[in-house]
Amino acid sequence: MEPIKSFSLSKEYLESLREGIDNQKIDFIQESLEGANVADIAAILDELNMEEALYVLRLLSAEIAADILIELEEDSLLRVIREMEPSELAAFIEHMDSDDAVDILILMSFKEREEVISYLTEKEKSANILDLLRYDEDSAGGLMAKEFIKANQNWNVVQTIEEIRRQAERVEKIFSIYVVDNKQHLLGRVSLKKIILAASDTKIMDIYEPDIVSVPTHADGEEVAEIMRKYDLESIPVVNAKNRLVGRITVDDVLDLIREQSEEDIQAMTGISADVEESDSIFKISKARLPWLLIGVIGGLMGAQIIGFFEEGLSKYIALASFIPLVAATGGNVGIQSSSLVVQTLASKSVFDDTPWQRFIKGVSIALVNGVVLGIFVFLVVHFVYGFESIFGVTVGLAMFCVVLLASFMGTVTPLVLDKFGINPAIASGPFITTANDLLGLAVYFGVAMALLKL
């Protein structure tokens, strides 16, 4: 008999697991997955099809399977939960933290969700889940979990340790114990380290740290991430409008959020409409990419119209055509640079940021510097190196200057406007805006040329 292949994150193990599933080698599957990290098992299940993944999940304990479900990629997760009976899913959800349960339930229809929740046996858990479902997914309320440990300021260390013991099963990770008064108002935190080192009869009120950072339930997820980064926090308490402690957010959820958002930003900038990965199917990737490419193509076709409009002038001065790519590319580059700087500032807002007016002045000043330098450079090359007559050099140089100014203006203003309307400002560096800028640049270029060259 061949020896049991132990678990590893490899194509070989994946193959042997598939074989095990085909031949229903239950022992092999259970033994090889024993002790493996749930995130690794999830990475393996992501590679299996729905039946295979479900088969493996059902061979594992509900506790382990619950942890794996949380770690699955969204499309594998969707495939699997669609196949499960509400009662089966509920059995897994019993073992999840409330925030993870909500992340899964949010993917289902209202009706399915209600059904799953009706199967939950723990009343506290279903109440917690229903509470969390009220919040916007990307807000602090949507990110927080109801599983955390709090201590009344009047307790002593022994009472607090008793509370930790009571909750130990329910709360997997304890970083800090939050301290509240009799009305559940958040007062501060005390670290486990302090609890361990303090004498048993020490009152919590004598050792807790006041002046801690908390966030309201409605805070934006990105803001929470920035606060946790800035203040080096592993977890942050969430309070309601009355400053009552209602949840906590742990840094692992924030790390996932940051990763998702930076992917979203880059996808917005590069014009890929759905959440795709290189490993997705050809059809899915094409479908995600084509819409934005089409927008670019339509922009290009409109550009053809603009140039066609100046065709008479162009035929008199054919060299004008040669500098079309120069003008278009520079407009695009300047616009993207300007907008990405603004987007970066928007991502980490600070009270010391320049006012919109100061920004505007500064943006114009930088555009003037860049525009003058590039305009003169282009004039010099066109006139002296390429040997065109000076009026033509001036035309291209001046067009460059105007395009830099205009693209800077659009690149600065567009993300600010998008942000005002609650739209991801990273879109401003994306194909739609860039295409619009290209068209403006073309119009300016030919406008300047017609005027100066008297065509």
Place this chain on the structure above:
Amino acid sequence: MEPIKSFSLSKEYLESLREGIDNQKIDFIQESLEGANVADIAAILDELNMEEALYVLRLLSAEIAADILIELEEDSLLRVIREMEPSELAAFIEHMDSDDAVDILILMSFKEREEVISYLTEKEKSANILDLLRYDEDSAGGLMAKEFIKANQNWNVVQTIEEIRRQAERVEKIFSIYVVDNKQHLLGRVSLKKIILAASDTKIMDIYEPDIVSVPTHADGEEVAEIMRKYDLESIPVVNAKNRLVGRITVDDVLDLIREQSEEDIQAMTGISADVEESDSIFKISKARLPWLLIGVIGGLMGAQIIGFFEEGLSKYIALASFIPLVAATGGNVGIQSSSLVVQTLASKSVFDDTPWQRFIKGVSIALVNGVVLGIFVFLVVHFVYGFESIFGVTVGLAMFCVVLLASFMGTVTPLVLDKFGINPAIASGPFITTANDLLGLAVYFGVAMALLKL
């Protein structure tokens, strides 16, 4: 007398602090900063000039000042440490974790660094710092701190708590206690929660968790971040080549790293050469942006040469000029989309990724789909909507098809090649490569046109 303005992260407080500094109101400064979070104080000092910031730092306790120094932005930090005597800086560094001390020392010349270290009174600290300075800044060794708590597997809970007490002063944050054997080999971890709940005479070997994730000192920082995100870790142990525990990395350092790297990626994509922010001076921003704009301009000027080369054909068929922006923009968009997908995959490498050959086949297939769709669309518009003769429609459509194929190829291959040579692959979506793609696209367009239109 006017009441003391209490600390807040506001322009008003900043003004009153500046006034306090001018008038040497030491009491006001010390009292208003009392209890404020060090990250917030750092954000205020970032707004002050060097003399003002140094004045405030010197009024605070060395411990608080050390924590503030760590949180300063790099340029403020540089300004301040340049003014300090080595002995003064050493006094601050005494209060820092070894990894934070190294982050500051790394900014100085080798000679200055040695001098500061020579003033350190704690032998262990200077040994730790010298050890950490050996590692590459962006590796696990460069990110780790020497301050962590380890327990021998043979200890019991009481002995472990004694160790925590001994180290409590030195190790601020304790998430886990790492468990080692007599030769300091990493065996696993035990959480503070378990320590609190276990009986005093429980042996560590009976309660620790084996099978934990660790990283070698040479692991890349980005990889460490991805591992901590994937496995939801707040801290990760670092081991040397002999699996001996040598340090730990905490999630707060990883959050900073992730933020820096996503900013770097976006700056590489948008062509901003130095690490600039919107709040920097006009001169600094222009200087960071101009080099890449110039590259784009030079590319554009080379494009003018290419078009000039086809000028005869162009003058016979002036409408060719109209579609230059279309071809250039589509090539750019396709290239950026392809490269950003590859960059995304490279950022989270997985053993289940497609092989280079599979990637190539897939990339070509997607390019074929996109190229055919866009080529036919363009042909239809040019011929039927714009009313050009069919051979011209075919020319533009076929050129589109070729450009999509070529740009996809370049967009897929370039980041892979850059990554092979250890260069940030995000540059592939940046101005340099995009400009090169534009030129190729132009050459293809005119090549196809010359052949089909027999010019």
